[in-house]
Amino acid sequence: MKSVGINGYGTIGKRVADAVSAQDDMKIVGVTKRSPDFEARMAVEKGYDLYISVPERESSFEEAGIKVTGTADELLEKLDIVVDCTPEGIGAKNKEGTYEKMGLKAIFQGGEKHDQIGLSFNSFSNYNDVIGKDYARVVSCNTTGLCRTLNPINDLCGIKKVRAVMVRRGADPGQVKKGPINAIVPNPPTVPSHHGPDVQTVMYDLNITTMALLVPTTLMHQHNLMVELESSVSVDDIKEKLNETPRVLLLKAGEGLTSTAGFMEYAKDLGRSRNDLFEIGVWEESLNIVDGELYYMQAIHQESDVVPENVDAIRAMLEMEDDPSKSIQKTNKAMGIL
Amino acid sequence: MKSVGINGYGTIGKRVADAVSAQDDMKIVGVTKRSPDFEARMAVEKGYDLYISVPERESSFEEAGIKVTGTADELLEKLDIVVDCTPEGIGAKNKEGTYEKMGLKAIFQGGEKHDQIGLSFNSFSNYNDVIGKDYARVVSCNTTGLCRTLNPINDLCGIKKVRAVMVRRGADPGQVKKGPINAIVPNPPTVPSHHGPDVQTVMYDLNITTMALLVPTTLMHQHNLMVELESSVSVDDIKEKLNETPRVLLLKAGEGLTSTAGFMEYAKDLGRSRNDLFEIGVWEESLNIVDGELYYMQAIHQESDVVPENVDAIRAMLEMEDDPSKSIQKTNKAMGIL
Amino acid sequence: MKSVGINGYGTIGKRVADAVSAQDDMKIVGVTKRSPDFEARMAVEKGYDLYISVPERESSFEEAGIKVTGTADELLEKLDIVVDCTPEGIGAKNKEGTYEKMGLKAIFQGGEKHDQIGLSFNSFSNYNDVIGKDYARVVSCNTTGLCRTLNPINDLCGIKKVRAVMVRRGADPGQVKKGPINAIVPNPPTVPSHHGPDVQTVMYDLNITTMALLVPTTLMHQHNLMVELESSVSVDDIKEKLNETPRVLLLKAGEGLTSTAGFMEYAKDLGRSRNDLFEIGVWEESLNIVDGELYYMQAIHQESDVVPENVDAIRAMLEMEDDPSKSIQKTNKAMGIL
Amino acid sequence: MKSVGINGYGTIGKRVADAVSAQDDMKIVGVTKRSPDFEARMAVEKGYDLYISVPERESSFEEAGIKVTGTADELLEKLDIVVDCTPEGIGAKNKEGTYEKMGLKAIFQGGEKHDQIGLSFNSFSNYNDVIGKDYARVVSCNTTGLCRTLNPINDLCGIKKVRAVMVRRGADPGQVKKGPINAIVPNPPTVPSHHGPDVQTVMYDLNITTMALLVPTTLMHQHNLMVELESSVSVDDIKEKLNETPRVLLLKAGEGLTSTAGFMEYAKDLGRSRNDLFEIGVWEESLNIVDGELYYMQAIHQESDVVPENVDAIRAMLEMEDDPSKSIQKTNKAMGIL
């Protein structure tokens, strides 16, 4: 039973906490929070021990009636590994300033730069390269989404070149201060975007060019893929391959799943906690091959797709399992992932 | 164990089905669907027997691999009561064309007109008047939301006059064809709106005037209330009263619950299935009394607030419980409502 | 011919510049900009002399090929009055740090606090109190909107008490970084909001209570008004009064103007530059009187409604005209306002 | 002076009316309307003679005080050519049922099917093929946008293959009943979309594959282009070519034009009537060539980009000018197009 802590109990952190708790070979020792907000309150109500990042603020937690177990530093002492889910840029500082000094293993999220962490991770792409390592970064939600479908396609028939246009959600549902409200924003306005090189931190040899933009929606990212294939296969071969790939779902617009909102409704009907869709949803009707090039559209639930990857990364880094597919299966079973 | 069926397994119907299944004194015998879409598929995967409204379409369900148990008419024969959750206007037709002829008791939703059903229902307002009746309409999501907080306030200190401005969500999350995308729409553009009279179908003597509009959001309705009180009370008296009222929650903007999106995030953290917030959320900071007039802001999760009311209505109409507060408590406990 | 300068050529500043240029008794000597962006480029293309607020940045303007005439300080020397249209909070600093020291008259916008400027202005409410004064603040877009319709109603029949719920646009069209994307945000979440007291800075004795929220739209604010009247009038009396009031338009939902987007489409069909609707649009169908209380809905084009008020404020402060209605008429005629 | 009429004075129709009126070799004889709404009222106020499509409704126009000159049939008798701007599908019916029988030349819009009209038109692609013809369809706003930039690129260096992902606005600003409010909708969910073949109705030999989706915005469509080039050129060559191409604008995100909302703001600053951007805006920073493939992002103002093409089509079909570039120049000059 490995001891895991969450540094930064926010959108990603609270989901990783629940996912770790669902496993039988690891447990959450505690989570950290900076402010006595509703997320802190709910963490305690859920039974997580709460450690605070800013010790001076203890009285504000007390006033709010939220029980504090100790400081973040005290939590870190008790761990086999920490999953750092702090906002973009903080993780790299924590690595240098804290974890390295303590000799504590740590997993980071996609907001950190690959170069600052030194190693990136995706369960299907390079699990073996991360076994026993001290620091790794689970690639971002978008990159994870690309890897999930490109890996099996590459395995099936080889990939010559990928072009992807990524239509990203402007903000997470709870982030009400972020826009845009009524505009399409090239982001970045330069081409190619950084997403291609990010994929290459885990799928080392993939030839990929990406373009990205932001649109006024909070639910999911949507990706448009154009994949030149090395060897000739049929659309049915691709469907079969994706159907047997874990964490990928073929969903039918024809059955009413016509949009990212439809995919979220599907996750609700699945009874998923927090309405999470850990799997990448691919519109089945969009799959087509023309002149040796595969086209498809997929959607990524940015708040949750990286969560099972964090669990697998724990197993790899703590050398709990050296077969990636066994970890993936174990994680999935515990989390109810299809 | 009373036998209940759902006619129209959509946004409201699927939630009522789950809520009924959670009770120990009633059960779902079956649900009806018109088309073999993902909702039909998920109904069967959840274990509900599926009956089809359009018998000629049986083959299309078969082709999609969705198991059909019988026709809607066959389902109705097996029931003590049907909860009609079909779209606006269909329910009244079903009453006249089918349920009355069969002598089957039926509950309708807020899309139907009060006059066509003859009796309306809200658990806190007029439960006793519905006991043993054959037909009743659970008032709409907005009206239910108004009753939930106005009833306890009326009990506490009497209400002279209510003014309410209702800022309504443009469409449910899954309804991607409906707008507005970027506009505020007076709806209706006449004042007062029909919501005031609708409240009066269950709070018979309330003096209330309402104005309503649509805005580009899918999550919740938001209400702005101005309530002239009969007797003098303090804001703390109101807070205490609302705190002890079931199906009402005081939530703090100061704890990060600054918007309807924050309320939905809170429901996710509560672990609610489908992310439902059956309770009316009142912003605690908004409660204020100036010159004998109470002001507050509340939000209504339109997809789910009427669901526990449907369960209570079943108990009233089938004479299973004649104390409203006992039914409310029983429903709440089974559904995990606060 | 009075010499006017614009400090801060942004959303409001560029419109005031054009409005001043359209008058025959005042002219724009120059406008200030901080960065060489497209607004700076277009200012020069329109023929405005550009003065820069941050002299060190001159080379960046040169590189971009945008002609600079001088520094902001040089511009201020040449003026009879400056219209300060800098972002919220900067204006008050400029007053103390610059304009007072130079002895330069200045007009500020609604983002500044009344207390820091000492005097507020609305053409219809307190023009006379501003004649000859050195500093005044044109009240905010929302407050201007309230004054525009409440003044004539007060004149007609007296106002006992106003309740207003203000549904505000989340961001201006160009502000793509601001949300919310999909939420309703009580703003402030306390009641009453500051808008009531702001109205009282120009309509000194009005009894008014307001509630305010933000919604995901960029076009216009929408106001819901409930006005208890002192003396008895008919709806037709109100219509007649508003119809003869300048800068107010009665518009019909029944003619297709069903939303704030419809009002903007109407401004386009009017041939307005920048699609501006300087007038407050009132939905004619919404006007109703019940039990001595007047109800109505109106919409405010936040980017432009305060613009003619800035022109009138110039006339008052420079003692160019001591009859408010003459200034209003002159401004309107030059700008094509109805 | 040729006599032109507009059948269907809506979003496109009213703009074509103004564009034709701005020319010195053609004039608007009248426009048709079905209902006495604000657009009808404004048409008359602008000085257009109004003819009604549903003669029985004359009294409703009278009641509204909107002057009617005659019936649509009476208008058609007076014309050299009609520009049909009725909604999708009506135009083809008018062709068969009315125009062909009268022997009246007619231009249709992109909502009609190419096969039903028999000939499609884009000023830069196939002007010569339309000279003297009786019926032609101006291709849709999206197709026009693709032609505007692909034509000059093809001229410069030849195109091997185009891949385009088109992120489309969900509805026009005034269409408040259409969504989506908060979702991304593959539209169509099959690949390739119909837009590629539509381009081939005017750029006959272009190798092009497209994918399309809808997002919750009203302002502009956004296109992501990946163009394999035949011969080697530099990014600067492309910029130079596009810069000298009429109806195309290179705009800089770095100057604040970071989104489709920025482009619309730019059109406002240009002083364009109705805020129209007839030109296709290309983000200059997005232009890049990697491995012989050109990448760029552009935005299309769906309400106005086809308008100058309608004017050119009139000249071609009435044999008023046989040099496309002369017609383009003449149209542009009259309309103030860059």
Ligand SMILES: NC(=O)c1ccc[n+]([C@@H]2O[C@H](COP(=O)([O-])OP(=O)(O)OC[C@H]3O[C@@H](n4cnc5c(N)ncnc54)[C@H](O)[C@@H]3O)[C@@H](O)[C@H]2O)c1
């Ligand atoms: N939200 C997404 O869609 C998403 C998807 C994939 C990856 N990520 C990445 O995950 C990471 C976390 O993002 P998030 O969306 O969960 O953020 P978040 O803002 O929801 O949560 C961050 C948490 O960290 C806490 N925190 C802030 N500063 C801290 C500090 N200095 N020390 C300790 N705790 C601190 C906050 O209180 C909060 O609880 C980022 O790297 C992000 O790029 C986010």
Ligand SMILES: NC(=O)c1ccc[n+]([C@@H]2O[C@H](COP(=O)([O-])OP(=O)(O)OC[C@H]3O[C@@H](n4cnc5c(N)ncnc54)[C@H](O)[C@@H]3O)[C@@H](O)[C@H]2O)c1
């Ligand atoms: N969605 C809300 O926010 C909400 C809230 C409160 C009340 N209501 C009311 O609840 C009722 C149902 O609304 P909803 O949002 O669940 O609708 P919905 O469209 O989500 O579901 C309606 C269901 O009825 C089925 N149906 C349609 N026509 C039918 C017919 N002729 N016979 C049998 N079944 C048919 C549909 O297939 C669908 O499964 C309406 O009266 C509505 O006004 C809705």
Ligand SMILES: NC(=O)c1ccc[n+]([C@@H]2O[C@H](COP(=O)([O-])OP(=O)(O)OC[C@H]3O[C@@H](n4cnc5c(N)ncnc54)[C@H](O)[C@@H]3O)[C@@H](O)[C@H]2O)c1
């Ligand atoms: N936008 C609206 O809807 C609106 C409506 C009514 C009133 N107002 C008020 O008008 C004022 C201006 O708002 P806006 O929306 O036009 O802002 P804006 O951001 O569009 O424009 C502000 C301009 O000031 C310039 N600027 C910024 N800092 C400066 C400084 N230190 N010195 C000189 N110039 C500086 C900016 O470059 C920009 O050109 C604010 O007080 C605001 O509250 C705005």
Ligand SMILES: NC(=O)c1ccc[n+]([C@@H]2O[C@H](COP(=O)([O-])OP(=O)(O)OC[C@H]3O[C@@H](n4cnc5c(N)ncnc54)[C@H](O)[C@@H]3O)[C@@H](O)[C@H]2O)c1
């Ligand atoms: N709006 C766009 O973004 C856009 C862009 C390019 C092309 N188009 C195409 O232009 C055409 C017109 O579209 P729109 O957006 O201007 O539509 P619209 O709805 O704004 O205007 C259509 C006009 O036609 C009138 N009309 C409706 N039915 C009629 C009938 N039976 N006979 C005569 N008039 C009738 C309506 O009253 C209205 O005035 C369509 O083919 C559309 O696909 C639209």
